[in-house]
Amino acid sequence: xxxxxxxxxxxxxxxxxxxxxxxxxxxxxxxxxxxxxxxxxxxxxxxxxxxxxxxxxxxxxxxxxxxxxxxxxxxxxxxxxxxxxxxxxxxxxxxxxxxxxxxxxxxxxxxxxxxxxxxxxxxxxxxxxxxxxxxxxxxxxxxxxxxxxxxxxxxxxxxxxxxxxxxxxxxxxxxxxxxxxxxxxxxxxxxxxxxxxxxxxxxxxxxxxxxxxxxxxxxxxxxxxxxxxxxxxxxxxxxx
Numbered sequence: 001x002x003x004x005x006x007x008x009x010x011x012x013x014x015x016x017x018x019x020x021x022x023x024x025x026x027x028x029x030x031x032x033x034x035x036x037x038x039x040x041x042x043x044x045x046x047x048x049x050x051x052x053x054x055x056x057x058x059x060x061x062x063x064x065x066x067x068x069x070x071x072x073x074x075x076x077x078x079x080x081x082x083x084x085x086x087x088x089x090x091x092x093x094x095x096x097x098x099x100x101x102x103x104x105x106x107x108x109x110x111x112x113x114x115x116x117x118x119x120x121x122x123x124x125x126x127x128x129x130x131x132x133x134x135x136x137x138x139x140x141x142x143x144x145x146x147x148x149x150x151x152x153x154x155x156x157x158x159x160x161x162x163x164x165x166x167x168x169x170x171x172x173x174x175x176x177x178x179x180x181x182x183x184x185x186x187x188x189x190x191x192x193x194x195x196x197x198x199x200x201x202x203x204x205x206x207x208x209x210x211x212x213x214x215x216x217x218x219x220x221x222x223x224x225x226x227x228x229x230x231x232x233x234x235x236x237x238x239x240x
Contacts, residue, residue: 001234003029004204005227006057006180008214010034014041020218021054027227030055030082032212043079050080057180057212061119063087066094070101073116077102081114083180085159088118088146095153115157115178118150120168123161123183140164147172157209162198165206181208186216186230200230201237 005028009017017037024031033046033056050056058081062069069086076084086098099116106113120143121130127139135142140163147158147168157178160168165179181203200211213230220226 001204001238002027002227002231004208004210004234005200005230006030006032006210006212007217007227008032008034008059008182008212009037010214010218011037012040014045017041017045021049023224024217024227025054027224027231029210030057032057032059032214034059035061043075046079046081050082055082056080057082057210058084059212061085061087062098063090064094066090066097069094070097073098073102074105077106077111077114078109080112083115083117083156085117085119086155088120088150088155088158092149092153095150095155099154116155117157117159117178117180118146118153118155119159120146120150120164121161140167144168144171147177151177159212162203162206162208165203165208169207178209179207180210180212182212184208184211184213184216186226186233188216188220188226188229199233201233204234205237 007024007028009020009031011017021031031054038060046056058076062072069090095118102116103113121139130139130142143160143164144167150158151172151174157180159180161183162181168179184198184200184203187199203211217223217226
């Protein structure tokens, strides 16, 4: 079960990140590098980590014209990351071009192909957020529409909130479709700025493949104890 946990390195320096990786490397499956740490530490830090065999989920949520996103995606693959994401709302041409170009580059350069996943609707968003940006579709329906689009474009999976896992699992049309779930909060933690949350055990039971967890572990009084408690919770849920 610990392989399902992606620890979010939402930190401001490579030194902090390195220390955290050293502490948790045997406790979780992978580490997420998002906008904050990537901006602070850069691509060279990511290459350094992947060169040491650290599994990295590069969470930069690419969203731009198709050629720009596909070109950036190829560079992400060359960094050796295990997984990275784009915004599904960038559309089918953007996603298809990204899958095509990354697959070609990895085959041509003998690189391991990263998992390509698409962000549906951010877990900090709600119906009002969608309305503000001109989306009149109900939130759950919008998530499912984007998940189906990502699946049709041969993306490997999506990022979606825990509440949408079962719906995507049923409606995406592919058994091998990955669901990566942020907005997971164990019973002992608060929801912070996430709007659509669930416990790790509930998310796994609903069909999530990977859970992205940050603050509930890193800000706990006993971080190692917290991650072990989460794994135990998940294993107990599976046993039942």
